[in-house]
Amino acid sequence: xxxxxxxxxxxxxxxxxxxxxxxPQEITYHGKPIxxxxxxxxxxxxxxxxxxxxxxxxxxxxYGAEDIELERQDSLPREVDL
Numbered sequence: 001x002x003x004x005x006x007x008x009x010x011x012x013x014x015x016x017x018x019x020x021x022x023x024p025q026e027i028t029y030h031g032k033p034i035x036x037x038x039x040x041x042x043x044x045x046x047x048x049x050x051x052x053x054x055x056x057x058x059x060x061x062x063y064g065a066e067d068i069e070l071e072r073q074d075s076l077p078r079e080v081d082l
Contacts, residue, residue, distance in 0.1 A: 001026050006034075 001024050009027050020037040027035040
């Protein structure tokens with residue numbers, strides 16, 4: 001990731017935008033990072049809707065299977081000294 005000072009980013013804005021198409025570009029102010037310019041593709045990937053847990057579980061090959069037997073262990077919990 002290339003660092004750009006604010007003055008340089010302002011003066012060479014078109015170059016900054018072109019470079020962001022290849023990799024994220026960091027903008028600094030007084031040596032401290034203040035912003036990152038990324039490509040539209042990278043932004044779309046970061047903000048894409050995520051699949052919900054319910055949808056993920058519904059895609060399971062065992063979703064709706066009636067022949068699965070789940071057993072709960074009946075043993076007592078162990079004692080812990082506090």
